[in-house]
Amino acid sequence: xxxxxxxxxLLTIGFVVMIGAISAGLAGLVTSGLNNTVTxxxxxDRQYAADGAVEHAIAEVRSAMETTDTCLADASGTARTxxxxxxxxxxxxGACGVVQGADGLIFLQRDIVFTxxxxxxxxxxxGTAIVSAQVNFEQGDAGPVRSTVIQSWSVxx
Numbered sequence: 773x774x775x776x777x778x779x780x781x782l783l784t785i786g787f788v789v790m791i792g793a794i795s796a797g798l799a800g801l802v803t804s805g806l807n808n809t810v811t812x813x814x815x816x817d818r819q820y821a822a823d824g825a826v827e828h829a830i831a832e833v834r835s836a837m838e839t840t841d842t843c844l845a846d847a848s849g850t851a852r853t854x855x856x857x858x859x860x861x862x863x864x865x866g867a868c869g870v871v872q873g874a875d876g877l878i879f880l881q882r883d884i885v886f887t888x889x890x891x892x893x894x895x896x897x898x899g900t901a902i903v904s905a906q907v908n909f910e911q912g913d914a915g916p917v918r919s920t921v922i923q924s925w926s927v928x929x
Contacts, residue, residue, distance in 0.1 A: 817858060837911065861896060
């Protein structure tokens with residue numbers, strides 16, 4: 773009898789177990805990566821839909837302001853859209869202000885805060901916002917909006 777008899781069998785079994793463990797780890801990594809991709813795609817689609825809905829609401833508000841030269845302190849509203857099969861609600865509210873420009877002219881300003889969330893049939897709550905934006909609509913003493921300035925834009929979820 774030889775002392776090394778059976779060693780090849782042990783090495784073979786060890787090699788098979790090691791390859792099996794590496795394969796199982798790789799399979800787990802691939803599965804986890806695929807699951808994360810699906811989740812991230814859902815979040816991205818929701819953020820893009822909210823972003824587009826806020827931009828649309830900003831355009832609507834600016835267009836509505838073109839028809840008035842008064843400052844409405846309670847400028848508020850709601851818009852609902854369905855972008856990429858995702859129902860989005862945008863709520864906005866604002867405040868008025870008056871600013872004197874460098875040339876001495878007085879400008880009406882409206883700072884309006886837009887908040888987008890998934891449309892659940894009720895106003896966007898603070899913790900449910902996907903996108904929030906504060907926009908300044910500057911208007912002369914009469915006439916159209918002179919400029920629209922995004923003061924802040926944040927993706928909350």
